[in-house]
Amino acid sequence: MPSAVFDSSEYDRRLERTKERMAERGLDALFVSDPANMNYLTGYDGWSFYVHQGVVVTQDRDEPVWVGRDxxxxxCRATTSLSEESIRPYSDDHVQSPHDLHPMDFVATVLDDLGVSDGDIGLEMDAYYFTxxxxxRLQQNLPEASFEDTTLLVNWVRIKKSDAELEYMREAARISENAMQAGLDAIEEGVPEYEAAEAIYSQLINGTADYGxxxxxxxxxxxxxxxxxxxxLTWTDEEFRDGDPVIIELSGCRHRYHSPLARTTYVGEPPQEMQDRAEIVVEGIEAALDAAEPGVTAESVEKAWRDTIAKYDLEKEDRIGYSMGLGYPPDWGEHTASLRPGDETVLEENMTFHMIPGLWFDDFGVELSETFVVTSDGAETLADFPRRLFKA
Amino acid sequence: MPSAVFDSSEYDRRLERTKERMAERGLDALFVSDPANMNYLTGYDGWSFYVHQGVVVTQDRDEPVWVGRDxxxxxCRATTSLSEESIRPYSDDHVQSPHDLHPMDFVATVLDDLGVSDGDIGLEMDAYYFTxxxxxRLQQNLPEASFEDTTLLVNWVRIKKSDAELEYMREAARISENAMQAGLDAIEEGVPEYEAAEAIYSQLINGTADYGxxxxxxxxxxxxxxxxxxxxLTWTDEEFRDGDPVIIELSGCRHRYHSPLARTTYVGEPPQEMQDRAEIVVEGIEAALDAAEPGVTAESVEKAWRDTIAKYDLEKEDRIGYSMGLGYPPDWGEHTASLRPGDETVLEENMTFHMIPGLWFDDFGVELSETFVVTSDGAETLADFPRRLFKA
Structure with missing residues (x-):
C-alpha cells in the first residue's frame, strides 16, 4: 500500500512536464538516477542509493519504470503506485560483483525491452551516483543508442514548487526553527561540539509536537x-571556548523536503567589530530578499546583497544562494539556478531558494541564511527566526 | 593545525602500499575521488563531497595532491598535513556552473602540471561521486592520457586494518551498543517510529561517557x-503496533570508522515460530563466526551459515556480509570482499567484516548482525550485545 505523500495527479503533472522537455530535446527515453529525481517522478523513497538504481521515462509509456536491487x-511497492510490470529488480549478484556483472548491464536489457535500445536516450551525466x-557499460551494451547529457532536465522541472510541496517545506521550516533554538541553547563554554550536534539532531528528528x-x-x-x-568540517570532541564564533547551518526535513537555516553565535561577549559585521550581513540579506520577486533575475538578487556590503567596502565572490527543496545526501540543492553574477534565471512564483551569504575575516566569520519562496509580488521566508548575531 | 587522527607514519604506509599497487598496474598517477579513499590517503575529512574533489597520487611525489573547492x-589545511603546494583549490565559478566550466577541467590542469597528462592514469570509474x-571531461581535456579503471585499488589496501584503525572501530562498537539499547528501549506500542530514530541518533552522537x-x-x-x-525504508510518523516485528540496523562512528550492529525486536509477545526462526539465525551466525579465521575463503564463511539453515530446510540467496570500516554517506561498506558464494578472497588477520544474515517469511523477518575482526586464530566480534530476539 503506497503511502500518500502526494496525490497521483501531482505525479502525473511532473511526468507530463518531464515528457515535454524530453520532446523538446527529441528524446525517446530518459534514465534518471539522481535519487531526488527518482522520488520526484515516482515517490520512490529509500536509503538504497548506495547501489545503482534509476527510473526510465519513455514517451510512449504512462508510468516510469523503476530499476533497482531485488x-x-x-x-518500491511500498512508496510508489507503479504497477508490477514497471518494477524491474536485478539480482543480488550484480551488487559489487566479483564477476564483472554490473547493474547497468541489466538496465540495458530494460531499455532494450522498452524498445529504445536504438533510440535517443537522456542520461544524467553529472548526477550523484551515475558513475x-x-x-x-551502457555504451557497451547499447551500441545503437544515442546518448545525450540531460543532467538537470528533471531538476529544472523541480524548480517551481506545487502548493503541496511548499506545505512540506513549511513543515520543515518549523523543524529548522526548533533545531536552531536547540543548537543555540546547547552551545556554551566547555560543552563539546558533539553535544550541540546531538541537541540539534534530536530536534531535527523529533520535529514538532505534530509530526516528526x-x-x-x-x-x-x-x-x-x-x-x-x-x-x-563536521563536529568533533573539542569543547567550545570563550571567544569562539560559531556558525550553525542545518535543515529540517519532511518527506525529503528541506528548509535550511543558518545563524551565527558567539561564546561570550562578541567584539563590537563582529556585531557591526553581523548587522551588515543582516542588512545585505534583507536587501536581497527585498529584491526578489517574479520577473527579476537571480543575479540581480545577488547584486542587491553585493551593493549593500560594498557600502562598507566589503566584497565576497562566492554565490549567495541556490534553488533547493527535495533532496538526498549529499545535498539538498537542486543545482539549477544560483544567486550569483552571471545567472540570468528569471524568478517565477513558487521557486524556492536558500540564501546564505556570509562574510569572513581573519578572526571570525558571520553567516546568516533564509529559505524563501518567490510569491506573486515578492519573497516570503519560510522560517520565522530572529535575524541577528546570538551569544552563548 | 591538523588534528592527529593517525600518526604520519600510518599515512606513509598507506601511500606506500597504494604506490606498490599502482606500480603493479603500470600507473603514473591515480585520481582518487571516493571520499573514504581521500581520507585514507590524506586524513581529509569534511562534508564537501557534494562538489567534485579528489586527491592525485603520483609515483614521483612524496605526498598526494588535494584538489577541491576553494x-x-x-x-584540507585543518585535517591533513599536506604542504601548501599540494593543496590545489578551484574557484567557485566551477561549482554547478551555468558556463560549462567543470571542476574536472581544473583537475586536468593539475594532472598536466604534475607531468602526467600523457601518462597512464588510474580512475575510480565506479566510485560514488565520480560521475x-x-x-x-577528463578525456576531452587530456587526449594524450591513457585512463585505466582502478575503482577498488585503494579499497583493497584498506581491507586490512592497522591497530589504530581497529581502536576506532572498537570505540564505534561501544557507541553501537549504547544506540542499540536506546532503540530497543524506545520501541513500544503507540510510539511513532521517529521517536525511536531520535533515541538512537541521540546515542550515536552523544557516544559514550568518554567520547562523542x-x-x-x-x-x-x-x-x-x-x-x-x-x-x-527509513522511519516515518507511523506508530509501532502490537504484533510488529522491528529490525534495527545502525552503526556508531568514530573518525569515520564504523562498527555496524543489527538486532530484531517484537512489539508484544513474539509468536513461537518467530522465536524458533530467531534461534536459527543465531545458530547460523555463530557457525559462520566459528568458520572465520585466517586462510579460509569468504565464501566458506557464508557456507557455514547456509549449511546451518539448510538443516531447517531454509535457504537465502543474498550475500551475508561484506568488508567495511572507514566510510562516508551513502555507505560504510568497502565494496571489496563479500561473504557469499563465489567470493574466493582469503581471510587475513585484521580484516573486518559486517556479517548480517537474515531470514524473511510472509509475516516477518529476522535479522541479526555482528561486526568482526579476523584475529590470528579466529574471529572476534567488536560489539558485546546479547544475540537473541528482543521484545518491546
Whole structure:
C-alpha cells in the first residue's frame, strides 16, 4: 500500500512536464538516477542509493519504470503506485560483483525491452551516483543508442514548487526553527561540539509536537573558532571556548523536503567589530530578499546583497544562494539556478531558494541564511527566526 | 593545525602500499575521488563531497595532491598535513556552473602540471561521486592520457586494518551498543517510529561517557511490521503496533570508522515460530563466526551459515556480509570482499567484516548482525550485545 505523500495527479503533472522537455530535446527515453529525481517522478523513497538504481521515462509509456536491487523492490511497492510490470529488480549478484556483472548491464536489457535500445536516450551525466562506469557499460551494451547529457532536465522541472510541496517545506521550516533554538541553547563554554550536534539532531528528528522529522541531506554543520572559515568540517570532541564564533547551518526535513537555516553565535561577549559585521550581513540579506520577486533575475538578487556590503567596502565572490527543496545526501540543492553574477534565471512564483551569504575575516566569520519562496509580488521566508548575531 | 587522527607514519604506509599497487598496474598517477579513499590517503575529512574533489597520487611525489573547492581548502589545511603546494583549490565559478566550466577541467590542469597528462592514469570509474561527466571531461581535456579503471585499488589496501584503525572501530562498537539499547528501549506500542530514530541518533552522537560519536554513513534503519522485507525504508510518523516485528540496523562512528550492529525486536509477545526462526539465525551466525579465521575463503564463511539453515530446510540467496570500516554517506561498506558464494578472497588477520544474515517469511523477518575482526586464530566480534530476539 503506497503511502500518500502526494496525490497521483501531482505525479502525473511532473511526468507530463518531464515528457515535454524530453520532446523538446527529441528524446525517446530518459534514465534518471539522481535519487531526488527518482522520488520526484515516482515517490520512490529509500536509503538504497548506495547501489545503482534509476527510473526510465519513455514517451510512449504512462508510468516510469523503476530499476533497482531485488531487495529494494518491496520498498518500491511500498512508496510508489507503479504497477508490477514497471518494477524491474536485478539480482543480488550484480551488487559489487566479483564477476564483472554490473547493474547497468541489466538496465540495458530494460531499455532494450522498452524498445529504445536504438533510440535517443537522456542520461544524467553529472548526477550523484551515475558513475563513469555506469556510462561506459551502457555504451557497451547499447551500441545503437544515442546518448545525450540531460543532467538537470528533471531538476529544472523541480524548480517551481506545487502548493503541496511548499506545505512540506513549511513543515520543515518549523523543524529548522526548533533545531536552531536547540543548537543555540546547547552551545556554551566547555560543552563539546558533539553535544550541540546531538541537541540539534534530536530536534531535527523529533520535529514538532505534530509530526516528526526526516533525516536531512546534509548533517548539521557548526564551524567554530578558527574554523568558521572551513564551512564543511563536521563536529568533533573539542569543547567550545570563550571567544569562539560559531556558525550553525542545518535543515529540517519532511518527506525529503528541506528548509535550511543558518545563524551565527558567539561564546561570550562578541567584539563590537563582529556585531557591526553581523548587522551588515543582516542588512545585505534583507536587501536581497527585498529584491526578489517574479520577473527579476537571480543575479540581480545577488547584486542587491553585493551593493549593500560594498557600502562598507566589503566584497565576497562566492554565490549567495541556490534553488533547493527535495533532496538526498549529499545535498539538498537542486543545482539549477544560483544567486550569483552571471545567472540570468528569471524568478517565477513558487521557486524556492536558500540564501546564505556570509562574510569572513581573519578572526571570525558571520553567516546568516533564509529559505524563501518567490510569491506573486515578492519573497516570503519560510522560517520565522530572529535575524541577528546570538551569544552563548 | 591538523588534528592527529593517525600518526604520519600510518599515512606513509598507506601511500606506500597504494604506490606498490599502482606500480603493479603500470600507473603514473591515480585520481582518487571516493571520499573514504581521500581520507585514507590524506586524513581529509569534511562534508564537501557534494562538489567534485579528489586527491592525485603520483609515483614521483612524496605526498598526494588535494584538489577541491576553494572554500574547502581551509578544511584540507585543518585535517591533513599536506604542504601548501599540494593543496590545489578551484574557484567557485566551477561549482554547478551555468558556463560549462567543470571542476574536472581544473583537475586536468593539475594532472598536466604534475607531468602526467600523457601518462597512464588510474580512475575510480565506479566510485560514488565520480560521475560520467567527470570522466568525459577528463578525456576531452587530456587526449594524450591513457585512463585505466582502478575503482577498488585503494579499497583493497584498506581491507586490512592497522591497530589504530581497529581502536576506532572498537570505540564505534561501544557507541553501537549504547544506540542499540536506546532503540530497543524506545520501541513500544503507540510510539511513532521517529521517536525511536531520535533515541538512537541521540546515542550515536552523544557516544559514550568518554567520547562523542560521528555521523554514520547510513542512517539508522528500522523496518517494521509488513516492512521488515523492505530493508532500506527509513522511519516515518507511523506508530509501532502490537504484533510488529522491528529490525534495527545502525552503526556508531568514530573518525569515520564504523562498527555496524543489527538486532530484531517484537512489539508484544513474539509468536513461537518467530522465536524458533530467531534461534536459527543465531545458530547460523555463530557457525559462520566459528568458520572465520585466517586462510579460509569468504565464501566458506557464508557456507557455514547456509549449511546451518539448510538443516531447517531454509535457504537465502543474498550475500551475508561484506568488508567495511572507514566510510562516508551513502555507505560504510568497502565494496571489496563479500561473504557469499563465489567470493574466493582469503581471510587475513585484521580484516573486518559486517556479517548480517537474515531470514524473511510472509509475516516477518529476522535479522541479526555482528561486526568482526579476523584475529590470528579466529574471529572476534567488536560489539558485546546479547544475540537473541528482543521484545518491546
Amino acid at each position: 531487495m529494494d523492490a518491496n520498498g 563513469a562506469k555506469s556510462y561506459t 522529522g526526516d533525516y536531512p541531506s546534509i548533517v548539521p554543520l557548526m564551524p567554530s573558532g578558527d574554523h568558521t572559515g572551513t564551512p564543511h | 572554500m574547502d581548502a581551509n578544511g 560520467a561527466k567527470s570522466y568525459t 560519536g560521528d555521523y554514520p554513513s547510513i542512517v539508522p534503519l528500522m523496518p517494521s511490521g509488513d516492512h521488515t522485507g523492505t530493508p532500506h
